[in-house]
Amino acid sequence: MTELRGALIGCGFFAVNQMNAWGEIEGVRMVAICDRDEARLDAMGERFGIAARYRDAAEMLRAEAPDFVDIATTAPSHRALVELAASLSIPVICQKPFAPSMADARAMVSACERAGVPLMVHENFRWQSPILRVREALNAGTIGTPFFGRVSFRSAYDVYSGQPYLAEGERFIIEDLGIHALDIARFLFGDVSAITTRTKRVNPRIRGEDVATMLLDHESGMHSVVDCSYATKLEEERFPQTLVEIDGSEGSIRLDAGYRLTVTDAQGTRHEDVSPPLLTWAERPWHNIQESVLLIQKHWVESLRAGREPDTSGRDNLKTLALVEAAYQGAASRQTVDAASL
Ligand code: NAD
Ligand code: 89Y
The missing domain is CATH 3.30.360.10 (Dihydrodipicolinate Reductase; domain 2)
Structure with a gap:
């Protein structure tokens, strides 16, 4: 099984759960992280032992060419970041809410479809x-x-x-x-x-x-x-x-x-x-949500390896x-x- 190299954008409140869950999934290694906020970037880097730290997402994705990118920022930044990943042919996971408007959400789905890039929304409650x-x-x-x-x-x-x-x-x-x-x-x-x-x-x-x-x-x-x-x-x-x-x-x-x-x-x-x-x-009490983060990220890895559309793909999340x-x-x-x- 070839190792999947992942990169994270957004080192805030919730991303810690995503990083913890990646650490439990066999065959995945998070190789680089990005945040505009240096203090948050360094805190995440120290916590998870990641030396490749970037303030700029484009610079990170070009330099590291990861097998997928996990976007854990809030909605206003999602469209630019998903379109960036699509332009570089990098499979992408995007946190919910997927977008602040239907127009942005549709544009993101189209960009990934045109580029043939898998896109999953981190809609984990299900x-x-x-x-x-x-x-x-x-x-x-x-x-x-x-x-x-x-x-x-x-x-x-x-x-x-x-x-x-x-x-x-x-x-x-x-x-x-x-x-x-x-x-x-x-x-x-x-x-x-x-x-x-x-x-x-x-x-x-x-x-x-x-x-x-x-x-x-x-x-x-x-x-x-x-x-x-x-x-x-x-x-x-x-x-x-x-x-x-x-x-x-x-x-x-x-x-x-x-x-x-x-x-x-x-x-x-x-x-x-x-x-x-x-x-x-x-x-506790977050353990319920935290377990679902692990399960959805496992589903992403299985879908990516099998070339299958994830259950909560961008297309599904439009609904x-x-x-x-x-x-x-x-x-x-x-x-x-x-x-x-x-
Ligand atoms: P946060 O504000 O704590 O963290 C977001 C981080 O992204 C910040 O550190 C910010 O500096 C960084 N950032 C923003 N734009 C950036 C860019 N263009 N490049 C690099 N870094 C950038 O937010 P949070 O509370 O961690 O929430 C993030 C997302 O996760 C939200 O959309 C929220 O709704 C979602 N969330 C999901 C769940 C869930 O169960 N699925 C739970 C909590 C939060
Ligand atoms: O942001 C929310 C989410 O997605 O799950 C719970 C939460 O953290 C607060 O409502």
Whole structure:
């Protein structure tokens, strides 16, 4: 097996997880890192023993010619960096949110397609092992035909201290977190034809919305509710658990707090603890997300080696991003938005 040489752009808050996960994947070596901010660049370099450090992404990619590049910057920089990778024929992973607009996202997908360059969006929530177990239970078919779904994320965890930009943008929860929940809804229930959205800002110290409730019409005919909040103070903080409800003609599935999976069907009710493992480098409560980073990056390596399109390719992610745009449009107009209109 030939070794894959990777390079990272963006040495901020979340990239540490990506670097830790790369370190666990056999046949991959991260050879170079880049950040405009020298202090962050050096901190990451020291932590992971990487000497090849660059302030400029183009300079790094030209000098190192890596087998892939992992972009862990925030959305405004994504288009220029993905187009740069495509122009140099370097396979590319890009963090979510993929782009600040559909126009940018489409341009990035086209640039990579024209160049024949694989592109995956780091849309990792569908790779959380509890969510994978829900899909397995659903695919087993014992609950019959699903007619209702709910994907719910409600918390009051302080995400602003680690990611201060979340408090500053005009858009917040749908673009940052709801995007994952919408992707999970697509993953479990299929593509969406229309979306109806209501939003609110509860926390007066942030600029965007911190509560969103969305009703989805799926192409299959089923309906689901995707709800998210960073203003929900509960007896027990659940961050970053996504809860799921599915009702079918012959039974139901619940992923409840504490990673408790319950399946009810003609055989009766079964409970299962589907808690994610605590990886050596992970820490609670982030371990659920951290495990999904490892799983999505393994999927990238397998897809790249096999010449297969990754499940959360740029092309696939256009559909999730379109739901984000449609949700903001619908929240503003208070109208149901046809997903195809985007
Ligand atoms: P951050 O601001 O802490 O880090 C981003 C880094 O990128 C900064 O150090 C910045 O200097 C650098 N940077 C920006 N543009 C650059 C450029 N052109 N060249 C070189 N360096 C550049 O951000 P973060 O909190 O780590 O988030 C990064 C992305 O990860 C965001 O899009 C966020 O939504 C996403 N994220 C994803 C998950 C997940 O579970 N998938 C979780 C948290 C954050
Ligand atoms: O940025 C967000 C993400 O993708 O997962 C959780 C998060 O870090 C805060 O909402």
